[in-house]
Amino acid sequence: MSHQSNRGSHDDAEVSLRHRTARPGDPVIPGFHPDPSVCRVGDDYYLACSSFEYFPGVPVFHSRDLVHWTQLGNALDRPEQLRLPAGTPSSGGIYAPTLRHHDGRFWLIVTNVSEGGGNLIVTATDPAGPWSDPVPAPGVPGIDPDLAWEEDGTCWCTVAGVAQVRIDPSTGRTYGTPHGVWSGTPGAKAPEAPHLYRIGDHWYLLIAEGGTERGHGVSIARGPAPGGPFEPCPANPILTHRGTDHPVQNTGHADLVQGPDGSWWMVLLGVRPRGGTPGWHVLGRETFLAPVTWVDGWPVVGEVGPDPATLPWPLSPGPAEEHRDDFEPSGLRPSWISLRDRPAEHCTTAERPGWLTLRARGGSLDEPDVVFTGRRQQHLSCRARTLVDPAEGRGGLAVRLDERHHYAIEASGTEVRVIARVGSLRTVVAAHPVPAGPVVLGLTVTDPPPPHGPVTGPDVVSLGVEEPDGTFTVLAVLDGRYLSTEVAGGFSGRVLGMYAAAGTVRFDWFDYEPLDH
Known part of the structure; x- marks a missing residue:
């Protein structure tokens, strides 16, 4: 078969243009898209994920309905933004971004665990890019950094552990020494993936704990100020599938977002193990959606992978x-x-x-x-x-x-x-x-x-x-x-x-x- 005839037959028969059909229990961004972070601007949602040893880094997505997502680009798409030395091991590189919109700009803070990396901040007026050159934040320790602003513009960076420090995100300069604010559930390992929110009269601190394996879960605490003191939710963990036969496992590393109608939602990572014992997952950690209601001032998480037909707005599949x-x-x-x-x-x-x-x-x-x-x-x-x-x-x-x-x-x-x-x-x-x-x-x-x-x-x-x-x-x-x-x-x-x-x-x-x- 000649090269030209081969190309022609595939153009006629094999160009696959289709919308992804969302079903109950499905991930909203399938495949290796872990550690989702989400924000809303008007009627539009934006989401970023980890990318580890791959270039370009930090895929950025857009949605109008939280179910159908289109990749706009990658936040770290230039060599001067993302340096991954040849010795960077698999599962090294870029960990756990937080994506936020504040004062007319998109802010993304992320950790490059490679040699010479550290915590970095990039900004953009358009989430499709271009994103700025990284601003290093050498005073921010560890991984999983989060940004949250008070009404007066004071910005706090919270990291896995869980520790917190005041920061100027425009320059990366920190003020004071990072200090512990909450260590999660006593006895639970790996308190990480912190996200801090002002909701109503309280500051809420959402974390993952239990490790990103089968013991993974989501817990939350609230306090009167960004630094607490924090009172843990009596129903912690508010989400976990450990010890269940649910088809989605390892649920955790979540982020909250409010819809324009006032409803609340959680994006999170999960895996779909298959086969016999112990179950093997091959697509990596994927991005799932769950509804959230509030009872007595605490979030209650619904079914992971809700039936899209039950969402309170019409679905917007977007381009095929x-x-x-x-x-x-x-x-x-x-x-x-x-x-x-x-x-x-x-x-x-x-x-x-x-x-x-x-x-x-x-x-x-x-x-x-x-x-x-x-x-x-x-x-x-x-x-x-x-x-x-x-x-x-x-x-x-x-x-x-x-x-x-x-x-x-x-x-x-x-x-x-x-x-x-x-x-x-x-x-x-x-x-x-x-x-x-x-x-x-x-x-x-x-x-x-x-x-x-x-x-x-x-x-x-x-x-x-x-x-x-x-x-x-x-x-x-x-x-x-x-x-x-x-x-x-x-x-x-x-x-x-x-x-x-x-x-x-x-x-x-x-x-x-x-x-x-």
């Missing part, structure tokens, strides 16, 4: 999602992320119009400086394909959790190989001859075949190649549990994408097709 990318010379869409950086000499759509060109630095997917660009896996079942030209190098298509946990199908010359990396084990699972020239590589994530039992994994990943006659040959079917957080550890989720292991590798198009529905 396009799952195919033909790589316009103007650059990559904001949903594409790369490992640690994206210099033009290693990743560009301008060198060969209509193609993504990746130029290797040397090494493989196992190396921290691999050239990899992908998108988050956002559906429990999906298919990804790409047309790769390996004439000048070696590379292909991969599903990645981190350097030590990934599956790939790699093209080089007249051969493609399936490679599996699980911990310290790296092996070539299969090899297959192909004609010289561009070749279509694909992978599919689906439910495991029956029979299911207590040791059944969450899914299977099938990797293969399109033959010259258009048929697709599956070369390997691999257990998905080894690309899960429960096996690999860390804070991220699967990313599907393209990589260059040697030389220059070019990709004509990339297609991602959801199969969940």
Whole structure:
């Protein structure tokens, strides 16, 4: 099949334009989008998430209904804003932003845990960007920083622990020494993700505790001033799914927002474990929504993932999602992320119009400086394909959790190989001859075949190649549990994408097709 006819057939048949259908229990931003922080301006909601070792950092979303979200851009999208050294480990980098709107500007404070990082503040008048160069806040310790303003303009920064210090967010200067304000529930580990709000006559301090694993939960306290003293809610934790069979687990790291009609809502992270014991989640920590009511001055959290039909306003789906990318010379869409950086000499759509060109630095997917660009896996079942030209190098298509946990199908010359990396084990699972020239590589994530039992994994990943006659040959079917957080550890989720292991590798198009529905 020629390059031109291949492109034409996919344009006609495989451009997938569809609205995401919201269902009860679904995340509102599926896939690896953890640590959500939300604010409202008029009738519009804006939300930011953690991005860890990926560049650009801190995806920023917009919604009119809290259910359907469109990515506007990334707050840290320039090298001078986000420095992630080559040695930055997976699940390092950018942690837990707080997004707020104050005095006509958007403010975002976030932690870069990489060497030379620290807590940083960026601002914008338009959340789609551009965002300012970062203002360092060296007097702010730890992670999970929050910003809250009093009516007179005094600003407080509260961090995991839970400690607080007064700050000038325009300069990053702090006043005084950070001091503890509340340590959460006695005996509960990891009091973190603080958010401070003035609601009515009280200041409320919302935190996560119990760790971001199965024990995760949300607790709250209130006091007469930003620094307390804080009285804990007698019903703490106000949200947790620990010890339940709820399909959404690890619930926590929440933020509150009030709708224009006066209703209250909570965004939070959660995971969807699948398979047998102990249950494996593969998409990472996702963003969910829950309704909030107030009883005796305390928030009461409703069902996580409410039925969208019960929301008190009409849904606004917004623009349809396009799952195919033909790589316009103007650059990559904001949903594409790369490992640690994206210099033009290693990743560009301008060198060969209509193609993504990746130029290797040397090494493989196992190396921290691999050239990899992908998108988050956002559906429990999906298919990804790409047309790769390996004439000048070696590379292909991969599903990645981190350097030590990934599956790939790699093209080089007249051969493609399936490679599996699980911990310290790296092996070539299969090899297959192909004609010289561009070749279509694909992978599919689906439910495991029956029979299911207590040791059944969450899914299977099938990797293969399109033959010259258009048929697709599956070369390997691999257990998905080894690309899960429960096996690999860390804070991220699967990313599907393209990589260059040697030389220059070019990709004509990339297609991602959801199969969940």
